[in-house]
Amino acid sequence: MVLQKNLNPGYYRDNERLEEESTMSNSTLGLDDRLQQYVLDVSLQEPEACARLREQTLAMPDANMISSPEQVQLLKLLFKMLGARNGLEIGTFTGYTSLRLTMAMPGLRMTCCDLSEEYTAIAREHWRAANVDDRIDLQLGPAQQTLDRLIDEGFEGAYDFAYIDADKAGYRSYVESCLALVRNGGLITLDNVLWGGSVADPEDNSEDTVALRELNLWLHQRAPGRFDLSLVPIGDGLTILRKYY
Numbered sequence: 001m002v003l004q005k006n007l008n009p010g011y012y013r014d015n016e017r018l019e020e021e022s023t024m025s026n027s028t029l030g031l032d033d034r035l036q037q038y039v040l041d042v043s044l045q046e047p048e049a050c051a052r053l054r055e056q057t058l059a060m061p062d063a064n065m066i067s068s069p070e071q072v073q074l075l076k077l078l079f080k081m082l083g084a085r086n087g088l089e090i091g092t093f094t095g096y097t098s099l100r101l102t103m104a105m106p107g108l109r110m111t112c113c114d115l116s117e118e119y120t121a122i123a124r125e126h127w128r129a130a131n132v133d134d135r136i137d138l139q140l141g142p143a144q145q146t147l148d149r150l151i152d153e154g155f156e157g158a159y160d161f162a163y164i165d166a167d168k169a170g171y172r173s174y175v176e177s178c179l180a181l182v183r184n185g186g187l188i189t190l191d192n193v194l195w196g197g198s199v200a201d202p203e204d205n206s207e208d209t210v211a212l213r214e215l216n217l218w219l220h221q222r223a224p225g226r227f228d229l230s231l232v233p234i235g236d237g238l239t240i241l242r243k244y245y
Ligand SMILES: C[S@@+](CC[C@H](N)C(=O)[O-])C[C@H]1O[C@@H](n2cnc3c(N)ncnc32)[C@H](O)[C@@H]1O
Pocket: 065, 066, 067, 090, 091, 092, 093, 094, 095, 096, 097, 098, 113, 114, 115, 116, 119, 141, 142, 143, 144, 165, 166, 167, 170
C-alpha cells in the first residue's frame, strides 16, 4: 500500500489489484498485452532503421522468429558493458539483432551464421542501408560447420559474446563450440529457452521442447565452477552464461 504513491494510478484499477500485485514481488510477472506494451512504451530505445526492419519482418509469414525488441535491448546493454569488439550470432534471420548491436557499438564486428539466402538477403539490404555491412561477416551454411571451421582456424577465445538463436536441437552443440570461441569472462546467450512455456509441461514431448528441457537441465548441472548462469524470463526466455575459463 505504501508504494501506491509512486505508481501511476492508471495502471492500478483498485486496491484489490494493488494487493494482488504486491504479493508477487518475489516472482516474475507474466505480462499481458497491456503491460507488455507499457514496457515498450517506457523503455524501448530503437533506432528508426531497426524499427523499419522489425516492421518489415513482422509482415512476413515467419515473423514470430524475430527476437523481441526488449530482449535485444537487454543484450545490447550487456554486450556494451563487456566492451564487446567481436560478436557471434547463430541464427540471423532478417538481421534485426545484428543491426541493432552493430548500430549501437561502432567498434563491434560480428560473425553471423544462417542457412537461409532468402532471409539473410533482407538482412544484407538493411545492414547496407545503415552502413554497418562492412562490420558483419555473414556465413551461409549449417551453423555447426561454421563454428567448427572458426575453431580450426584458431579463433578460440576470440569472441566477447555469442547469441544462439537457431535450430533448437543444435543448441547443446552450439554451446560447446561457443565455450571454445568465447573468451573468459565473455557471455553466451541463448534465446527461446522457455519455448512458450512448454518446457514446464510434462505432457509436451515434442522434439524441440524435449531438446530445450534437456538443455536447461544440462546447463544448470554443468554451470558450477564453469560459468555463471541466469535464465531471464524476457521474450521467450533468455539464458545468459558468463564463462569462467
Ligand atoms: C529465430 S530465427 C533467428 C532470429 C534472429 N536472431 C533475430 O534477431 O531476429 C532462426 C534462424 O536460424 C536459422 N537456422 C535454422 N537452422 C540453422 C542451422 N542449422 N544453421 C544455421 N542457421 C540455422 C534460420 O534460417 C533462421 O533464420
